[in-house]
Amino acid sequence: xxxxxxxxxxxxxxxxxxxxxxxxxxxxxxxxxxxxxxxxxxxxxxxxxxxxxxxxxxxxxxxxxxxxxxxxxxxxxxxxxxxxxxxxxxxxxxxxxxxxxxxxxxxxxxxxxxxxxxxxxxxxxxxxxxxxxxxxxxxxxxxxxxxxxxxxxxxxxxxxxxxxxxxxxxxxxxxxxxxxxxxxxxxxxxxxxxxxxxxxxxxxxxxxxxxxxxxxxxxxxxxxxxxxxxxxxxxxxxxxxxxxxxxx
Amino acid sequence: xxxxxxxxxxxxxxxxxxxxxxxxxxxxxxxxxxxxxxxxxxxxxxxxxxxxxxxxxxxxxxxxxxxxxxxxxxxxxxxxxxxxxxxxxxxxxxxxxxxxxxxxxxxxxxxxxxxxxxxxxxxxxxxxxxxxxxxxxxxxxxxxxxxxxxxxxxxxxxxxxxxxxxxxxxxxxxxxxxxxxxxxxxxxxxxxxxxxxxxxxxxxxxxxxxxxxxxxxxxxxxxxxxxxxxxxxxxxxxxxxxxxxxxxxxxxxxxxxxxxxxxx
Numbered sequence: 001x002x003x004x005x006x007x008x009x010x011x012x013x014x015x016x017x018x019x020x021x022x023x024x025x026x027x028x029x030x031x032x033x034x035x036x037x038x039x040x041x042x043x044x045x046x047x048x049x050x051x052x053x054x055x056x057x058x059x060x061x062x063x064x065x066x067x068x069x070x071x072x073x074x075x076x077x078x079x080x081x082x083x084x085x086x087x088x089x090x091x092x093x094x095x096x097x098x099x100x101x102x103x104x105x106x107x108x109x110x111x112x113x114x115x116x117x118x119x120x121x122x123x124x125x126x127x128x129x130x131x132x133x134x135x136x137x138x139x140x141x142x143x144x145x146x147x148x149x150x151x152x153x154x155x156x157x158x159x160x161x162x163x164x165x166x167x168x169x170x171x172x173x174x175x176x177x178x179x180x181x182x183x184x185x186x187x188x189x190x191x192x193x194x195x196x197x198x199x200x201x202x203x204x205x206x207x208x209x210x211x212x213x214x215x216x217x218x219x220x221x222x223x224x225x226x227x228x229x230x231x232x233x234x235x236x237x238x239x240x241x242x243x244x245x246x247x248x
Numbered sequence: 249x250x251x252x253x254x255x256x257x258x259x260x261x262x263x264x265x266x267x268x269x270x271x272x273x274x275x276x277x278x279x280x281x282x283x284x285x286x287x288x289x290x291x292x293x294x295x296x297x298x299x300x301x302x303x304x305x306x307x308x309x310x311x312x313x314x315x316x317x318x319x320x321x322x323x324x325x326x327x328x329x330x331x332x333x334x335x336x337x338x339x340x341x342x343x344x345x346x347x348x349x350x351x352x353x354x355x356x357x358x359x360x361x362x363x364x365x366x367x368x369x370x371x372x373x374x375x376x377x378x379x380x381x382x383x384x385x386x387x388x389x390x391x392x393x394x395x396x397x398x399x400x401x402x403x404x405x406x407x408x409x410x411x412x413x414x415x416x417x418x419x420x421x422x423x424x425x426x427x428x429x430x431x432x433x434x435x436x437x438x439x440x441x442x443x444x445x446x447x448x449x450x451x452x453x454x455x456x457x458x459x460x461x462x463x464x465x466x467x468x469x470x471x472x473x474x475x476x477x478x479x480x481x482x483x484x485x486x487x488x489x490x491x492x493x494x495x496x497x498x499x500x501x502x503x504x505x506x507x508x509x510x511x512x
Contacts, residue, residue, distance in 0.1 A: 054407045072408030077401065082276040082448075084455050085401075093398055094409065117456065137409065145404075 004029055005068055005141050005173055006051055011060035013046055020046050022197040023060070028141060033167060033174045035184045035204075037228065038194035044177045045075075047194065048145055051175070068141065071134030071172070075146040077126065079118055087121070087129050088114040094136040104132045107169060108162070123150055127159070135170065142166070144176040157224040160185040164224070186226030193230055204228045260370045261473035261491060263382045264431045265443055269465030270389050271427060272448030273458065274420060277400045282331060283317070284424065284441040286338040290316035291428045292437045293345035295362045300348055306377060306429055313425035316341055321421060365436030367477075367487040374433060381430030385423045389462075392419055397458055435488040443469060446495040453502040468498045 004027040013021040021043045028034055038044045049055040050062055052070055079085075087110070091101050105111050108128050113121060121129065127147060134142060144163070148156045164187040167174055178184065184191055184204050193199040204226035275284055291309045293316075298308025316337055323333060349359055370378075389396070399406040399413035406413045424444075431440050451465035475498075476491030483490075 049404065052404060052408050054404050070408045072405050074402050074405055077405075079401065080277050080279060082273075082452050083401070083458065084452060084461050085458055086456065089457055090401075093394060093401070133405070134408070143408065 004063075005065050007061075007063045008047075008051070009061050009063070011047075011050060011057045011062060013043070013050060013055070014058045015046075019196065021050070021057075024194070024198055026192065026198070028173050028175055030140065031167070031171055031173050032189040033164075033185065033187055034176075034190045034192060035188040035228075036175070036177045036192045036194050037181050037184060038177075038179070038199075039181065040179055042195045044179070044194055045145060048143060048175075048177055052143060065140075069137055069139045071137060071139030071142045073127075073130045073134045073142070073144045073147050075149060077118070077130065081119060083119075084117065086115055086117050090118055090129065091133055091136060094133050096136045096138075100138075101136055104135050107166075108132050108135075124155060127151075128162075131162070131166070135166065135172075138170070139172050141173045141175060144174065146177055146179060148178060148180075153225075160187065160224040163187070181230070182227055183225050184228045186224055188226070191228045193228075200230055202228065256370050256372065256375055257367055257477060257487075258474060260375055260378050260434050261367060261477055261487070262470040263375075263379050264427070264434060265447065265469030265473040265491075266466045267382045267385045267389075268427060268431070268440075268443040269447040269451065269467070269469035270462035271385060271420075271423060272444035272446075272469075273451065273462045273465055274396060274400060275424075275444050276448050276452065277458075278417075278420075281441065281445055282334045282338075283320075283421075284444050286320065286334045286341070287313045287317055287421075287424055287428050288432070288437040288440045289338040289345075290341040291425075291432050291440075292359065292362060293341040293348070294429075295432065296345040296348040296359065300351070305433070309429040309432055310425060312341070313428050314422055317421045317425060318418070321417065361436075362432055363436050363438050364486060365432065365434050365439065365488040367434045370434060378430045378434065381426050385427050388419055388423045392416055396420060435491065439488045439492050442492040442495065446492065446499055447472065450495070450499045450502045453499075453506045468495070468502070472498050 006026075006028045008024055008026040011021055011024045012019065024047060026034075026047075036044055036047065046055065050057050052072055053062070053064075091105070091114075094101075105114065108131060110125065110128050110132060113125050113129065116125075118126065118129070131147075148159055151159060163174060163176070163185065166172070167187070176185070181193070186204055188204050190201060191204055192201050275281060290312045294309035294312025295305055297303075297312065298305045301308075320330070320333055320337055346359065395406070395411045395416045398409060398411050399416045403413045406416075428437075428440055431443070435443060447465040447469035448461070450468045451461040451463075455461035455464050472495035473491050476494035477487060479485065479494060480487040480490035
């Protein structure tokens with residue numbers, strides 16, 4: 001009885017002779033929120049690419065539920081200035097009916113930018129538009145690659161709340177990747193720490209009421225952020241520092 | 249000057265420009281301007297090889313252009329940027345072509361004819377070849393339009409939507425090779441890239457959507473073909489370069505229009 005949307009078994013990936021991912025195991029169940037954290041170069045983006053089928057693994061397997069619908073929000077869009085396209089046309093690229101598009105546009109509150117050229121959108125607007133684009137096809141799994149990068153903390157909190165809202169409304173599973181090792185979305189059901197291999201896995205600690213938390217994150221994040229405590233159960237051969245020592 | 253001569257020349261130039269405009273939009277969006285150069289240089293190698301082996305020139309060009317471009321798409325390593333590979337391919341193809349024609353048995357043809365083209369020599373058979381190519385390229389563009397747009401925007405996003413960006417890229421490259429193969433005799437290898445990028449750049453200045461940009465590029469391409477040809481007859485200038493000059497004039501006019509008109 002395997003209900004998982006995606007099951008990754010003993011996945012290894014080489015880029016040339018460099019081992020990027022080593023025997024990674026991961027399964028994503030319907031409706032759950034999984035956050036993958038890891039320092040730069042830890043293979044997070046490569047893992048995402050393997051999951052959506054953009055990169056074949058060197059060893060191991062990625063099993064997707066047959067007919068699985070995935071929505072993907074890229075880290076950023078490398079939109080060439082020679083590409084004239086407004087937000088409405090961009091959403092039409094995702095297909096689906098007009099009523100479905102209207103529904104998602106209203107849910108994310110981006111009706112006002114539909115006639116704007118994509119190149120003229122602010123970072124936050126573009127991100128909501130990319131999210132809308134990913135949601136239009138009714139995905140069972142929404143994949144977000146460093147979606148909160150470049151946002152200030154209140155915006156990150158607002159974004160996480162929006163994602164949580166999306167899950168409540170649409171019931172899709174969410175897989176997000178973040179380079180922030182310690183502050184994660186509090187609604188995450190699981191946090192997986194990646195550094196070439198899965199270092200540790202756990203649940204975020206919700207400490208939103210603690211005064212230390214208030215000092216660290218200020219007010220106004222309304223509990224959208226949480227801390228993740230890493231549990232080091234192993235050390236690496238190549239040095240005497242624990243896995244996360246250099247990750248700040 | 250018989251009337252059907254003018255008709256032939258006009259139809260040949262306009263046909264190429266109508267499809268090079270929209271194809272050129274993707275060349276700009278996918279940042280492949282240098283790739284266009286590489287394909288046309290490879291085409292010249294194809295001409296040389298075809299003549300040396302007594303094969304049809306069209307076949308030689310098609311094979312060389314698709315061969316070299318597929319090689320570039322598939323090769324690539326971590327030490328060289330694609331630009332470098334394109335530069336190596338473009339110039340080595342050109343050099344090998346020049347060497348090949350000068351060898352004994354190389355036919356010793358005048359490659360210059362294929363460098364700048366000779367539209368005035370177009371006969372009805374050439375015209376049929378050109379328009380077959382135009383229909384093939386146009387068909388591929390219309391058939392793959394959504395997928396091409398999506399994979400030009402973002403490869404991973406296209407994949408997640410069930411598209412196959414690699415296949416779209418390959419189809420697009422083949423369309424480019426077909427265009428170059430049918431156009432080389434008319435505009436020449438040196439100026440094909442100009443017909444790809446200049447009308448597309450003009451379209452960009454006046455368009456707010458990808459579709460409008462493509463249509464405007466086709467229209468300005470055809471316009472510059474006819475303008476350039478009539479200029480070439482009047483002032484007795486070479487046809488290919490005259491068409492490109494006309495395209496640049498239209499680009500400048502579009503730039504001025506953009507300053508005057510309120511365009512999004």
